[in-house]
Amino acid sequence: xxxxxxxxxxxxxxxxxxxxxxxxxxxxxxxxxxxxxxxxxxxxxxxxxxxxxxxxxxxxxxxxxxxxxxxxxxxxxxxxxxxxxxxxxxxxxxxxxxxxxxxxxxxxxxxxxxxxxxxxxxxxxxxxxxxxxxxxxxxxxxxxxxxxxxxxxxxxxxxxxxxxxxxxxxxxxxxxxxxxxxxxxxxxxxxxxxxxxxxxxxxxxxxxxxxxxxxxxxxxxxxxxxxxxxxxxxxxxxxxxxxxxxxxxxxxxxxxxxxxxxxxxxxxxxxxxxxxxxxxxxxxxxxxxxxxxxxxx
Numbered sequence: 522x523x524x525x526x527x528x529x530x531x532x533x534x535x536x537x538x539x540x541x542x543x544x545x546x547x548x549x550x551x552x553x554x555x556x557x558x559x560x561x562x563x564x565x566x567x568x569x570x571x572x573x574x575x576x577x578x579x580x581x582x583x584x585x586x587x588x589x590x591x592x593x594x595x596x597x598x599x600x601x602x603x604x605x606x607x608x609x610x611x612x613x614x615x616x617x618x619x620x621x622x623x624x625x626x627x628x629x630x631x632x633x634x635x636x637x638x639x640x641x642x643x644x645x646x647x648x649x650x651x652x653x654x655x656x657x658x659x660x661x662x663x664x665x666x667x668x669x670x671x672x673x674x675x676x677x678x679x680x681x682x683x684x685x686x687x688x689x690x691x692x693x694x695x696x697x698x699x700x701x702x703x704x705x706x707x708x709x710x711x712x713x714x715x716x717x718x719x720x721x722x723x724x725x726x727x728x729x730x731x732x733x734x735x736x737x738x739x740x741x742x743x744x745x746x747x748x749x750x751x752x753x754x755x756x757x758x759x760x761x762x763x764x765x766x767x768x769x770x771x772x773x774x775x776x777x778x779x780x781x782x783x784x785x786x787x788x789x790x791x792x793x794x795x796x797x798x799x800x801x802x803x804x805x806x807x808x809x810x811x812x813x814x815x816x817x818x
Contacts (some may be wrong), residue, residue, distance in 0.1 A: 523572040524561055524809035529744060531566055531697055532753045544736045545768060547781045549582045556739040564749035565721055573695045579740055580653065603769045610641045611715075614765060615640075616686050618713045618815055624683030626709060630690030633666050634660030641666070647782045649665075679706045686715045689811070692741040701757045706816065714759065714816040717767060718745045723776070723810040724798035725771050734777035735770075735810070747807040750814055763815035764806040771795040771802075771810035 529536050537560040543553045544567075555568040557643060623644050628637045631649035633656050641647045641664075649668040651657050660666040685704055694700045708714055719735035720726070721744045722735045726733045736744060745753075751761050772795035779791035795810075802808035 523575055524569045525572050525767060526569055527557070527566055529634075530562060532564045532749050533559060533562040533756070534731075535559050537561060540568070542659045542674050542731045544731045544738045546579065546738050546782075547734070548737070549579050550741075553752075555742065556736065556738070557748070560695050562749045562752040563722075563746045564752075565744035565746075567736075567742055567744075569739050576695075577653075594613070596764065603675045603773070604635060607767070608636050610689070611636060611686075611742055612639055612643060613685070614813070614815075615713070615715065618715075618763070621683055623769035625681055625685040626686065627677065627682045628686045628688075629671065629674065630687060630693070631660060631666070632656050633669065634664045634666040636686070636688060637666055637668075638664040643729035645684075648804055650675065651684075674700070674703055674707075677707055680709045682707050683709060683712050684715065685712065688715075688717045689719070691716050692718050692743050693743065695742065697743070700759075701759070705757060705759060708818060710818065712818070713762075715813055716750070716816060717773070717796070717811055717813045718743075719748065719770070720807070720809060720812050723771065723808055724801045725775050725794050728794050728798075729769070729775070729778035729782060732778050732782035734774045734781060747812060754814075754816055759816050759818060761814050762817050765815060766802060766806045766809040767801075767811035767813060768799055768809070771798040813818075 523795060530538060538557050541556050543555050546552050546554065548742060556565050557568050558565045622777045625646045626640050629650050631637050631651045634649065634737050637647050637649045650661065650671045650673055651665055651668045652671045657668045660668050685708055704714060747764065754761050772792060775795040776786050776793040780786045798810050
């Protein structure tokens with residue numbers, strides 16, 4: 522199995538990095554992976570990750586919800602219930618930020634297509650990319666969406682999209698620099714790039730530590746802080762304009778984290794930890810469990 526070793530920070534190229542903790546892959550392999558932190562930009566990243574050719578193995582689980590749409594278990598059923606609401610909220614955020622509701626949108630990492638279907642049904646011209654063949658098939662069967670493989674990213678028209686979205690996707694991307702540069706090319710002058718990722722500086726992450734479900738090693742290569750995202754965007758001539766909260770994520774992640782830590786979910790404690798995380802973040806969206814970064818050229 523081929524592994525990738527980061528000898529410098531994947532965001533700012535600093536050599537001053539230190540190991541923080543070991544985290545278990547609770548979803549597929551049960552393997553332990555080391556998480557390191559850049560002492561300059563504060564990015565955390567997973568060390569010795571599988572290369573792009575090997576990584577698909579680590580997504581093959583019936584519990585990996587973005588690829589299977591599984592409703593097995595109460596936590597996953599709650600995820601689907603909340604998703605219906607958050608998809609509408611995302612559309613409204615995009616329409617408000619771009620000041621249009623009839624534009625071209627690119628969704629990278631579309632999963633089974635629920636979000637992109639919402640945009641299509643409300644008048645947007647949609648383009649979706651998804652690396653998993655089974656998820657692409659489900660998107661076609663469920664919503665009539667013809668998603669392309671993510672390799673198609675480099676064959677799309679430049680200066681074309683009013684909105685480009687990556688909902689919990691950037692943390693999975695092996696070639697981070699090439700992705701950001703290409704996304705910038707595809708975005709038109711007035712366009713907006715929406716990137717949602719977990720935030721390891723949030724309170725729920727500090728509570729659960731190595732059991733925090735949003736580390737999701739080795740599938741999550743990078744673990745962003747607001748500062749590291751800002752540094753990454755500025756490196757490629759982009760600017761973070763807004764930080765938007767994802768309030769539900771703290772509850773979902775806390776419920777999963779509780780299960781990882783104790784072997785079963787402590788619903789009362791996990792719900793309190795999610796609520797406490799959100800209370801701390803009130804008035805400062807940069808402290809949310811997951812953050813949507815609204816980015817401009």
